Amino acid sequence: MPTLSSSETLVAEPWRDYALLDSGEGRKLERFGARILDRPDSQALWARSQPTEAWDAADARFTGGKDEEGQGNWDILKRHADGTWPLTYGDVRCEAQLSGFRHVGIFPEQRVHWDFMEERVGPEFSLLNLFGYTGLASLLPAAKGAKVTHVDASKKAIAWARTNQEASGMAEAPVRWICDDAARFAAREVRRGNRYDGIVLDPPKYGRGPKNEIWRLEEQLPTLLADVRAMLDGGSSFMVLTAYATHLSAITLRRLVEDALAGLGGAITHGEMTIREEGSGRLLPTSLFVRWDRHG
Ligand SMILES: C[S@@+](CC[C@H](N)C(=O)[O-])C[C@H]1O[C@@H](n2cnc3c(N)ncnc32)[C@H](O)[C@@H]1O
Known part of the structure; x- marks a missing residue:
């Protein structure tokens, strides 16, 4: 009978420009560089550990729906x-x-994957970043010399990622910015016979391609993972998948990755991503992950 390896908890620690200061009563208080922000968080159901004055220090507060997809407004x-x-x-x-x-423009919990990738990439490493958003998971490997293909459906997100590239003094870095539907792009790459050393994908639960292609995680992930598998080969090094705001379990995601990547060797890990709260040390869960690591 197959045994399932146990779930891992990845912990994003604070760094100079980011700290989770407190959480509770459905909200989280974070310092992003020079700004303190108060945002809803559907997981933070516990009591707050900091006094009201700490929350009064917020520079902006987002009010509105608690769901990841929820509409709302920033109060400055x-x-x-x-x-x-x-x-x-x-x-x-x-x-x-x-x-x-x-x-x-930044998901701080993703630093666990940025660090994982940085340890594995180098010059000539080819990385595909699907659903790449503002480009942190493209630019950090590119700063280590990796050749990156970054795909996102949103022109605005691509423009933001390019701004980040310029701001990082990386205008010459070898990043291909592609505005396309991730599933379509992947299928095309498979037809072209292109392969990658590493693939990172952060699909939303629901999204739209530039030509209004519908993306639904729970329906399309198996097909996309089959295409991801076809773009990996015996020389490839890793695959990182994250999922937010889904009712799917990390075990389900792992099972899908196991099926798709069967025969590639290496090791698969799965579990939850979290952020460590400064001071109290409590963990705030943010999302699920599955990683395949050839050398794991
Ligand atoms: C913000 S990231 C995901 C972050 C996190 N996983 C979440 O769900 O909140 C999602 C990115 O995927 C992009 N996206 C949505 N649908 C897409 C599609 N069909 N093809 C490519 N990119 C897509 C969005 O433009 C966005 O930049």
């Missing part, structure tokens, strides 16, 4: 909180801004 509480501001991680600078759906 301090005058300087508008506009863009810089956030640095390693060699990369991200121009953060208060954007719709409560996001700011």
